[in-house]
Amino acid sequence: MATIKTSKEEIVKKAYQVFRTKGYHHTSIADLSAFCGIRNAHFYYYFKNKEDLMLEVLNLVKQYFKTKLLLLIENDTLSSKEKLQQIKFFFEKNYHYDNGGCIMANTVLETALSESSFLATIKDFFEFLFATLKLLFLSQYQDSKAQELAEATIQDIEGGIMLMKLYKDNKYLMNALKRAEKLLD
Amino acid sequence: MATIKTSKEEIVKKAYQVFRTKGYHHTSIADLSAFCGIRNAHFYYYFKNKEDLMLEVLNLVKQYFKTKLLLLIENDTLSSKEKLQQIKFFFEKNYHYDNGGCIMANTVLETALSESSFLATIKDFFEFLFATLKLLFLSQYQDSKAQELAEATIQDIEGGIMLMKLYKDNKYLMNALKRAEKLLD
DNA sequence: GTCTATATGCGGATAGAC
DNA sequence: GTCTATCCGCATATAGAC
Numbered sequence: 001m002a003t004i005k006t007s008k009e010e011i012v013k014k015a016y017q018v019f020r021t022k023g024y025h026h027t028s029i030a031d032l033s034a035f036c037g038i039r040n041a042h043f044y045y046y047f048k049n050k051e052d053l054m055l056e057v058l059n060l061v062k063q064y065f066k067t068k069l070l071l072l073i074e075n076d077t078l079s080s081k082e083k084l085q086q087i088k089f090f091f092e093k094n095y096h097y098d099n100g101g102c103i104m105a106n107t108v109l110e111t112a113l114s115e116s117s118f119l120a121t122i123k124d125f126f127e128f129l130f131a132t133l134k135l136l137f138l139s140q141y142q143d144s145k146a147q148e149l150a151e152a153t154i155q156d157i158e159g160g161i162m163l164m165k166l167y168k169d170n171k172y173l174m175n176a177l178k179r180a181e182k183l184l185d
Numbered sequence: 186m187a188t189i190k191t192s193k194e195e196i197v198k199k200a201y202q203v204f205r206t207k208g209y210h211h212t213s214i215a216d217l218s219a220f221c222g223i224r225n226a227h228f229y230y231y232f233k234n235k236e237d238l239m240l241e242v243l244n245l246v247k248q249y250f251k252t253k254l255l256l257l258i259e260n261d262t263l264s265s266k267e268k269l270q271q272i273k274f275f276f277e278k279n280y281h282y283d284n285g286g287c288i289m290a291n292t293v294l295e296t297a298l299s300e301s302s303f304l305a306t307i308k309d310f311f312e313f314l315f316a317t318l319k320l321l322f323l324s325q326y327q328d329s330k331a332q333e334l335a336e337a338t339i340q341d342i343e344g345g346i347m348l349m350k351l352y353k354d355n356k357y358l359m360n361a362l363k364r365a366e367k368l369l370d
Numbered sequence: 371g372t373c374t375a376t377a378t379g380c381g382g383a384t385a386g387a388c
Numbered sequence: 389g390t391c392t393a394t395c396c397g398c399a400t401a402t403a404g405a406c
Contacts, residue, residue, distance in 0.1 A: 025210040159340030
């Protein structure tokens with residue numbers, strides 16, 4: 001076994017930060033290597049190409065959200081309302097006006113998705129968010145209403161992240177999260 | 186006066202379609218010239234550079250929205266509820282899952298706005314939207330509540346446009362518009 | 371106003387030594 | 389696993405004829 005100086009996962013995590021703030025197309029391999037402290041060519045030891053790297057980034061983010069949120073909603077010591085509050089904290093912690101917003105939404109809006117290999121991962125991400133929120137709303141609403149509230153909440157949050165980035169003000173996301181919380185009062 | 190074969194405004198309108206669907210960074214001058222039916226070099230007769238062209242595109246869109254929405258809310262023959270319904274129709278007409286979504290939001294999420302010359306125009310666009318909706322909500326709500334509902338509605342709509350693009354399904358935007366309408370029942 | 375030709379640099383990606 | 393060197397194509401932009 002050779003010594004690993006720079007791990008693949010470390011590069012993916014660093015690349016995440018760059019893609020999230022600069023966008024996919026506008027991020028060059030040179031940008032990435034500078035931020036990761038490695039050479040341009042070294043990316044091609046780990047990844048087939050830039051698209052392949054981006055795919056790994058998106059999958060890592062998806063996996064991170066799934067793991068964290070599953071842990072949360074499967075915690076039987078919490079009520080639905082408390083779980084929703086924990087989700088609020090989770091979003092507040094992960095999104096901030098100067099860290100580039102939601103890489104999933106960014107990628108949707110930046111790319112003409114028809115030819116995109118990122119589509120499946122991004123859809124999966126949002127479907128998981130829908131399902132998670134719906135589960136919580138089902139404690140007080142019937143099926144179709146819970147589904148609608150889940151979708152409306154995600155829309156409110158994602159629109160809020162966009163405005164948060166535009167105005168460099170976290171309040172838009174915060175307000176969306178507060179509105180969600182009120183739905184389980 | 187020389188004969189004008191391709192008008193500047195025509196190019197800006199065509200460029201709008203391309204930028205909206207392909208994104209700013211990913212759109213090349215060659216993409217634009219192909220779609221406009223002119224030569225690469227001809228862009229530089231009308232515009233200083235690509236950024237300059239994009240700025241004109243964003244300003245045209247902003248102006249279009251301002252003109253249309255002002256006409257609508259200043260029409261004294263309509264009630265606030267009817268005006269809101271007209272705004273709903275206006276959004277339904279202008280946004281569709283296969284036309285690229287909202288170029289303003291796309292540009293916010295695609296670019297690291299700190300160095301962006303587009304910032305002022307985009308902020309202006311959203312502030313006008315806020316003000317327009319707030320005005321309508323003021324018919325039934327007090328000031329701070331009307332402001333919150335205006336912001337929440339824009340967030341819902343913009344998040345809806347994102348999901349609309351992702352799932353190629355207009356329902357997310359439609360639902361957001363319906364929810365807005367219900368606020369004036 | 372519109373064209374051809376082209377300068378110039380950057381981007382993604384590869385070859386191959388160590 | 390990491391490096392240097394480099395290929396190649398595309399992108400923005402300009403020069404200058406018509």
